[in-house]
Amino acid sequence: MYHLMKAIYLHATSKEEYSILVLGLDNAGKTTLLEQIKALHSPHAHPNLNTVPTVGQNLSVISLPDMYLKIWDVGGQHSLRGLWQSYYASCHAIVFVVDSSDVGDADLAKLAAMHEGEEVEEVDDGRLGECRLVLEDVLQHADAEGVPLLVLANKQDREDCVEVVRIKEGFVRKVFEGEKGGALRDSRVLPCSALTGTGVEEAVEWLRSRVKWNKEHRPPSMR
């Protein structure tokens, strides 16, 4: 009887747990994003916005009404990117954070033309080209197959940022159209400012719904 009661109690009090992997180039705003997510979901917490470059990883678990989200923020410096792949097999969604103010002087229409093979004069695409290579590398890894992908066009509070639609057209669409990013997966591009918190809740909500939708392919653990 005790064991039955215990099993019923555990069933009633446990929740599904999903892992979210936050990736992106160094300085994109991943740790700031994690701080905002933590603060939004713990009533008395204040986000620590004085981040330093992450060497290794940060981990936080947030509790939503119907699930836990275990969020892994890993360092984006070049030398640390080799570690990312060890997280792919066990994650339920990937967030790729882009610094929308670090795209150089590029006219994105020109950039798009360039990717389509048209002759255009040399353009400075800031770190968008690097972003593209790095994201393609993530998506073509076998362990990341089918994992929902949220691209966050971060730093939308900055005057020199480019709009989300331009990140979508000049970068994300190209990744998906290219042969390396082609596999079918649930994906979305959303604007946000990790610094002010704008758009952070919407990002969490998208993740919540998509990991649930994909749970047959990537089942959660119980906690």
Ligand SMILES: Nc1nc2c(ncn2[C@@H]2O[C@H](COP(=O)(O)OP(=O)(O)OP(=O)(O)O)[C@@H](O)[C@H]2O)c(=O)[nH]1
């Ligand atoms: N204006 C603005 N600055 C931001 C935003 N998000 C992050 N930053 C700033 O960008 C810098 C880098 O932020 P981090 O969150 O440490 O970047 P990261 O992606 O974790 O970097 P690594 O750990 O090196 O991979 C910090 O100075 C942040 O304050 C944003 O939405 N708007």
Ligand SMILES: [Mg+2]
């Ligand atoms: Mg960091």
